[in-house]
Amino acid sequence: xxxxxxxxxxxxxxxxxxxxxxxxxxxxxxxxxxxxxxxxxxxxxxxxxxxxxxxxxxxxxxxxxxxxxxxxxxxxxxxxxxxxxxxxxxxxxxxxxxxxxxxxxxxxxxxxxxxxxxxxxxxxxxxxxxxxxxxxxxxxxxxxxxxxxxxxxxxxxxxxxxxxxxxxxxxxxxxxxxxxxxxxxxxxxxxxxxxxxxxxxxxxxxxxxxxxxxxxxxxxxxxxxxxxxxxxxxxxxxxxxxxxxxxxxxxxxxxxxxxxxxxxxxxxxxxxxxxxxxxxxxxxxxxxxxxxxxxxxxxxxxx
Numbered sequence: 001x002x003x004x005x006x007x008x009x010x011x012x013x014x015x016x017x018x019x020x021x022x023x024x025x026x027x028x029x030x031x032x033x034x035x036x037x038x039x040x041x042x043x044x045x046x047x048x049x050x051x052x053x054x055x056x057x058x059x060x061x062x063x064x065x066x067x068x069x070x071x072x073x074x075x076x077x078x079x080x081x082x083x084x085x086x087x088x089x090x091x092x093x094x095x096x097x098x099x100x101x102x103x104x105x106x107x108x109x110x111x112x113x114x115x116x117x118x119x120x121x122x123x124x125x126x127x128x129x130x131x132x133x134x135x136x137x138x139x140x141x142x143x144x145x146x147x148x149x150x151x152x153x154x155x156x157x158x159x160x161x162x163x164x165x166x167x168x169x170x171x172x173x174x175x176x177x178x179x180x181x182x183x184x185x186x187x188x189x190x191x192x193x194x195x196x197x198x199x200x201x202x203x204x205x206x207x208x209x210x211x212x213x214x215x216x217x218x219x220x221x222x223x224x225x226x227x228x229x230x231x232x233x234x235x236x237x238x239x240x241x242x243x244x245x246x247x248x249x250x251x252x253x254x255x256x257x258x259x260x261x262x263x264x265x266x267x268x269x270x271x272x273x274x275x276x277x278x279x280x281x282x283x284x285x286x287x288x289x290x291x292x293x294x295x296x297x298x299x300x301x302x303x
Contacts, residue, residue: 023092024052024250026127028084028113029102029239031057033072035064035280038103041236042243045265048287049247054092056083059105064235064280065143074105077112084116093120098246099127101156102239103134104144110151117159131160131196132242135169137203138179139233142172149173158195162255164242165191166203180205181213181224185303188217198255202241216259216300223256223300225263230270236281241266244290256300264297265290 025046030038039055046053058080062071087093099117104110120126133152136142142149149172157163157173171178174187181204188199197218204213206226214225244262249255268289272282289297 020091020095022052023054023096025098025100025246026054026056026087026092026096027100027102028056028058028080028104029100029132030059030061030105031055032064033060033062035235036239036283037064037235038239041239041281041283042100042102044283045240045243045286046247048284049244049291051247051250054087054096056080056087058103058109066235075109077106077108080109081112081116084113088116088120088125093127094125096127098130098250100130100132100242100246102132102242104148107145107147107151110148110156114151114155118155121159126159128161129156129159130242130246131156131163132238133157133163133165133169133173134238135165135172137166138168141168153194157191160196162198162200162245163191163196164200164202164238164245166238167201167205168203170199170201178204181215184213184215185217185222188215192217192219200241200245200255200259202238214259214263214298216256218255221256222303223259224303225259225298225300227263227267227298230267230274232270232274234270234273234279234281236283237266237270240269240281240283240286244286248290257296260296260298260300261290264292267298 032040059074060072167178170187174190176187177183178187184201184204188201191199199217201215206213212229216223241262244265245258248258248261265286269282269286272285
């Protein structure tokens with residue numbers, strides 16, 4: 001922001017309390033005017049679960065890229081860096097317990113984020129970090145700029161406490177096949193050796209064409225969650241899965257129980273999307289299903 005514009009905007013308010021506003025999570029992802037992906041998918045879910053979110057956009061787009069037109073733009077990297085700097089100036093970075101990143105939109109934005117995170121790690125002010133390494137999917141291939149994968153591998157993965165790739169992204173990060181369960185387990189353990197405490201690998205092929213597997217792999221244990229494959233392809237499922245994981249870990253749930261709740265929520269959102277014939281994921285259906293008590297709909301089975 002220019003000094004001229006800043007001096008025009010900054011003003012004082014009378015009788016404004018000076019106590020800092022609480023923030024549970026800083027979420028750095030894409031933002032849409034219509035539809036559900038990135039922050040536009042995760043933030044509604046998080047706020048329904050009483051999570052206080054500071055949302056930082058990496059893109060401002062009209063919609064997901066599955067339509068005949070796409071408007072808006074990827075934010076310039078200096079804009080993203082400026083927004084993150086503003087969080088530092090308000091003390092948000094130092095007091096928020098969690099940080100999550102998703103779709104960056106450009107290699108330059110990935111590098112700007114990595115610069116910021118590395119500085120905060122060096123200063124001891126970095127929140128616990130969940131990396132959703134958005135790269136692509138099995139049926140689409142990569143849909144990010146070449147070079148962003150190296151930012152994930154070389155700079156962000158070593159700083160992450162948890163990483164949440166789909167099977168395609170797990171393959172790209174590990175450099176080994178990750179389509180089925182046995183391969184995905186080996187690849188997840190490869191990522192653990194590079195820094196994270198946990199890997200949540202989702203959209204892994206199950207024992208038949210109608211089953212999907214989610215694997216939670218940590219240094220102290222491994223769990224498998226199986227769910228039916230639904231005949232629907234919409235954006236935002238990984239973003240909602242990550243959001244629900246964060247919400248329930250913030251509540252003190254163990255990662256395996258958070259994974260059970262998260263998978264139940266995503267599956268309910270997909271079922272509602274199909275039932276209503278929506279062209280976008282019904283994210284509003286996820287929180288209630290994730291909160292349901294009783295036996296887990298998709299139990300985490302220790303391996």
